[in-house]
Amino acid sequence: MLRADGVTVAYDRHRVLDRVTISVPPGEVTGLAGPSGCGKSSLARVLALLLRPAAGTVSVDGEEVRRWRHRAAPALRTTIALIFQQPRLAVDPRFTLLDVVAEPLRVARRPLDRAERLAEEMGLTPDLLTRRPHEVSDGQLQRACVARALTLRPRYVICDEMTTMLDASTQALLVARLEEYRRESGAGVLAISHDTELLDRWCGPGSTVHRFGPAEPGPGQADATGGTWTRT
Amino acid sequence: MTTGTRTRPATRARDRRRDRRRDRRRRDRSRRLAAVTLAVLGLAVLLVPLVARLDQSQVDLASASLPPGLAHPFGTDDLGRDVLLRVVYGLRVSLLVGLVAAAVSATVGTLVGLAAGTLGGAADRILMRVVDGFNSVPHLLFGIFIVALFSPGATAVVVSVGLTHWMTAARIVRSEVLTLRSRPFVDAAISGGSGRARIVLRHFLPHLAPHVALAAVLMVPHAVWHETALSFLGLGLPPHLASLGNMINDGARSLLAGDWWPSLFPGLFILLPTLAISTLAQGWRDRTDPRRRSELQL
Numbered sequence: 001m002l003r004a005d006g007v008t009v010a011y012d013r014h015r016v017l018d019r020v021t022i023s024v025p026p027g028e029v030t031g032l033a034g035p036s037g038c039g040k041s042s043l044a045r046v047l048a049l050l051l052r053p054a055a056g057t058v059s060v061d062g063e064e065v066r067r068w069r070h071r072a073a074p075a076l077r078t079t080i081a082l083i084f085q086q087p088r089l090a091v092d093p094r095f096t097l098l099d100v101v102a103e104p105l106r107v108a109r110r111p112l113d114r115a116e117r118l119a120e121e122m123g124l125t126p127d128l129l130t131r132r133p134h135e136v137s138d139g140q141l142q143r144a145c146v147a148r149a150l151t152l153r154p155r156y157v158i159c160d161e162m163t164t165m166l167d168a169s170t171q172a173l174l175v176a177r178l179e180e181y182r183r184e185s186g187a188g189v190l191a192i193s194h195d196t197e198l199l200d201r202w203c204g205p206g207s208t209v210h211r212f213g214p215a216e217p218g219p220g221q222a223d224a225t226g227g228t229w230t231r232t
Numbered sequence: 233m234t235t236g237t238r239t240r241p242a243t244r245a246r247d248r249r250r251d252r253r254r255d256r257r258r259r260d261r262s263r264r265l266a267a268v269t270l271a272v273l274g275l276a277v278l279l280v281p282l283v284a285r286l287d288q289s290q291v292d293l294a295s296a297s298l299p300p301g302l303a304h305p306f307g308t309d310d311l312g313r314d315v316l317l318r319v320v321y322g323l324r325v326s327l328l329v330g331l332v333a334a335a336v337s338a339t340v341g342t343l344v345g346l347a348a349g350t351l352g353g354a355a356d357r358i359l360m361r362v363v364d365g366f367n368s369v370p371h372l373l374f375g376i377f378i379v380a381l382f383s384p385g386a387t388a389v390v391v392s393v394g395l396t397h398w399m400t401a402a403r404i405v406r407s408e409v410l411t412l413r414s415r416p417f418v419d420a421a422i423s424g425g426s427g428r429a430r431i432v433l434r435h436f437l438p439h440l441a442p443h444v445a446l447a448a449v450l451m452v453p454h455a456v457w458h459e460t461a462l463s464f465l466g467l468g469l470p471p472h473l474a475s476l477g478n479m480i481n482d483g484a485r486s487l488l489a490g491d492w493w494p495s496l497f498p499g500l501f502i503l504l505p506t507l508a509i510s511t512l513a514q515g516w517r518d519r520t521d522p523r524r525r526s527e528l529q530l
Contacts, residue, residue, distance in 0.1 A: 050419050074425040082423050089416040094438050104424035148424065 001025050002047060002080065002156045002188060007056035009042045016042045019056065022210055024156055026188040029179075031199040033192075034212025040192045041085070044160040047190065048082040061155075078104065081149035085161035087141035091133050097140075098129040101147045108152060118147040122177060139170040146174055150181055157181070158190045163198065175202055259515070266511035273505050277324040284317060289472060297491050307493035309479075310486050315494055318474045319501050325469065326456050326476040327505060329389055333455040336394030338448035341401025342440065348402070349409025350432055360406070363399045371396040372461055379467045389468050393455045401447045408440055442516070449513040453506045476502050 002024040009017040016039040045051035084090035102115035122143040163171035292312035306315035348359040375392040382388035460477025462468030483495025
């Protein structure tokens with residue numbers, strides 16, 4: 001279980017998240033909906049251990065997180081994969097696509113053939129893998145990012161508006177690939193989107209969808225007036 | 233009307249392509265010119281001392297202060313030494329001192345900037361106050377102080393220039409690191425298990441290299457001028473060693489007598505290699521920055 005408890009995030013004096021509690025159980029898809037500016041991405045970064053909350057705790061499989069970003073243990077960091085909204089910003093522009101996918105394996109000193117296999121499953125040809133980010137489309141880049149997210153077999157995958165910039169067929173491909181991974185590995189998936197229709201399709205019966213409060217609240221008035229419901 | 237609307241966009245596109253090709257040719261031409269200039273100067277600096285029959289320090293009062301002519305293309309100075317030969321020797325000394333000093337200051341600046349930008353917080357504040365402190369002292373005064381700690385010579389000049397000019401590079405590197413640090417791909421690397429050292433080496437340094445290289449190249453003329461100033465004060469290179477700085481200062485004497493050549497030619501040969509190096513550095517930056525490259529290829 002990946003769990004955030006009473007998490008508060010503030011940029012300067014603007015409170016983006018106010019005592020938010022959410023859990024991502026393994027093996028299931030958890031949805032998170034909400035308009036832009038309501039703090040979805042901040043929550044995603046907190047859950048990926050990339051942003052230290054001003055208050056509240058995060059625990060991974062019952063163990064409370066005490067260190068954040070590069071100070072967190074690499075083994076802990078890599079159990080949670082984050083897929084970003086804009087693939088173009090989420091890859092080093094100097095890397096080839098193969099280097100992008102293989103980087104976590106290089107860091108972990110594992111054989112690189114898994115990167116090629118994952119990339120192939122995402123429909124990336126060997127020719128595409130030798131190219132650099134500016135030479136491929138957003139969709140191809142996001143496929144590489146999904147492959148990268150799965151290289152170290154994370155137990156939790158956070159998809160932060162993963163398909164917002166992409167066309168319907170790529171969207172379907174990415175969601176299908178993540179669902180396949182979830183079923184075979186029992187990983188927990190947190191699907192974040194402003195698109196409630198997508199969440200409806202992605203989150204099957206029985207899964208929880210959280211909804212965040214009003215769009216871009218003014219200073220001091222951000223509180224999650226949205227609700228949580230369970231799909232039946 | 234119909235033909236007009238149909239041909240005009242095509243013509244415009246063709247014009248654009250032609251303009252782009254012309255721009256690229258122009259860029260290529262100036263780069264080729266810079267490369268050739270630098271190659272010629274480099275060869276001269278390396279080979280002339282090996283094959284020259286004249287001694288650059290040979291005093292010949294009989295042929296003192298000769299204007300440029302067939303026997304002495306750049307003329308002779310007030311002691312009858314061949315200015316062309318001395319320019320070649322001077323270029324050798326000044327370029328070497330300038331390049332080493334620029335490399336030293338760029339290295340120091342990069343290390344300080346990287347440390348400040350990567351560590352952040354208190355370390356960043358302290359390091360940047362140190363930079364401010366160094367900047368608040370007049371460079372020349374501080375340089376003289378450093379030279380005074382050593383015995384005069386090339387090493388003292390290199391250390392002096394290196395320790396007074398690293399701040400620009402540190403500032404550039406720090407601000408670049410600060411923008412890089414907040415980019416999502418760094419988040420992605422951290423999330424993928426990369427540690428700080430790997431992020432600095434694999435993600436930061438390749439992005440910084442062109443900026444640092446450019447700063448280092450732009451440092452070369454500063455270094456040469458610094459060397460000149462120190463030499464003028466008798467704290468730089470010993471007077472018998474022909475450096476461009478020593479020559480210009482010697483030439484200033486002749487200038488009062490109306491002889492322009494002993495100071496003009498060394499001055500020109502400061503300008504020439506500097507321009508050539510910075511043109512090539514820009515070309516290198518264009519090639520290494522992948523986004524720029526794709527724009528150039530359009």
